[in-house]
Amino acid sequence: MPHALLVIDVQNDFCPGGALAVPGGDEIVPAINAMMDDFDSVILTQDWHPAGHSSFASSHAGKNPFDLTEMPYGPQVLWPDHCVQGTQGAEFHPDLRTDGDLILRKGFRSSIDSYSAFFENDQTTPTGLQGYLTARGIDKLTLVGLATDFCVYFSAADAARLGFDVTVRMEACRAIDLDGSLAAAISAMRAAGVTLA
Ligand code: VGL
Ligand code: ZN
Numbered sequence: 001m002p003h004a005l006l007v008i009d010v011q012n013d014f015c016p017g018g019a020l021a022v023p024g025g026d027e028i029v030p031a032i033n034a035m036m037d038d039f040d041s042v043i044l045t046q047d048w049h050p051a052g053h054s055s056f057a058s059s060h061a062g063k064n065p066f067d068l069t070e071m072p073y074g075p076q077v078l079w080p081d082h083c084v085q086g087t088q089g090a091e092f093h094p095d096l097r098t099d100g101d102l103i104l105r106k107g108f109r110s111s112i113d114s115y116s117a118f119f120e121n122d123q124t125t126p127t128g129l130q131g132y133l134t135a136r137g138i139d140k141l142t143l144v145g146l147a148t149d150f151c152v153y154f155s156a157a158d159a160a161r162l163g164f165d166v167t168v169r170m171e172a173c174r175a176i177d178l179d180g181s182l183a184a185a186i187s188a189m190r191a192a193g194v195t196l197a
Contacts (some may be wrong), residue, residue, distance in 0.1 A: 002138045005039040006117060006159075007032055008145030008152045009047045010096050013082040013089035015146075020082040022147045024174045026093060031172045032144050033097045041138060042100035043129075045117045047083040047151065048090060048108045055113040056081045066178060073122035076113060077178065083107070104129055116154035118162065130162055140165045144172035153185035160192040167195040 010032065012018050015025040036042050049055065057065040057078035065080040083090040085108070092098055106114040106127055114120040117129050133141075141164045143156050152173050159166045168189060175182040189196060 001140055002040040002136065003140040003142065004041040004043055004133065004138045005035060005100075006141050006143045006145075006155065007042065007044045007096075007100070008117065008143060008155055009045055009083075009147070010093050010145050011047060011083055011089065012091055012093060014047075015093055018082070019080050019089050020176075022174045022176055025146050026095075028144065028146075028172045028174060029093050029095045033095070035142075035144065035169070035172065036097055036100070039142070041102075041136065043102045043104060043117075043132075044092065044096075044098060044100045045104045045106060045145075045151070045155075046090065046092070048085050048105035049083050050108065050110050051081075051084050052110065053081075053084075053107070053113075054111050055079055055107070071112075071121070073112065076121065102132065104132075115151045116158045117151070118155060118158040133164070139163075142167045142169060144169050146174055148173040148175035149178070149181040149185040150176060153189060156189050156194045157192045160189075160194050166193070167197050169197050 013020050014022045052059055057063045063078050067078045069076055112120045141159050156166050156168050
């Protein structure tokens with residue numbers, strides 16, 4: 001049974017000094033690099049927004065970063081501008097190994113955000129990752145990266161729902177923790193059948 005490592009959004013903007021810095025985001029890089037050799041396949045995701053993306057507070061008059069808004073597809077947290085395509089902030093952390101099999105970009109459509117590596121935030125538009133994995137016979141996934149309570153959580157929950165055997169290695173993740181979002185993500189992942197290691 002091929003087992004893939006899914007490395008979520010280990011990008012400069014999510015590391016200290018970045019536009020949407022996750023506390024300790026850079027600390028997980030050595031552990032992730034060391035894990036890569038233990039998997040049959042390594043897949044990296046990259047948050048990849050056009051300038052003026054609808055998830056940016058700066059695109060909404062009168063809104064501030066971390067405010068909540070209502071999108072046609074449901075509630076959406078508004079973020080500081082981050083991971084803009086082609087900028088240094090969107091690049092992977094410089095020490096992260098990028099010799100994986102696939103780099104999957106997400107969040108590239110202006111009108112919709114994509115936390116999950118499987119579905120955009122309308123929870124129906126596929127990224128194609130499910131097809132890539134199943135076509136390669138991969139049925140087991142381990143997730144690491146940023147942020148535990150947003151992109152890692154949504155990716156893990158979707159993967160479990162799709163029938164993959166899913167483990168999140170918590171020591172190789174870091175969280176944003178907005179208003180209890182980490183605790184909520186942990187219980188939702190457990191409820192979805194994700195193994196938290
Ligand atoms: C993420 C907020 C906005 C993440 C991406 O990678 O967890 N969080 N865009
Ligand atoms: Zn984003």
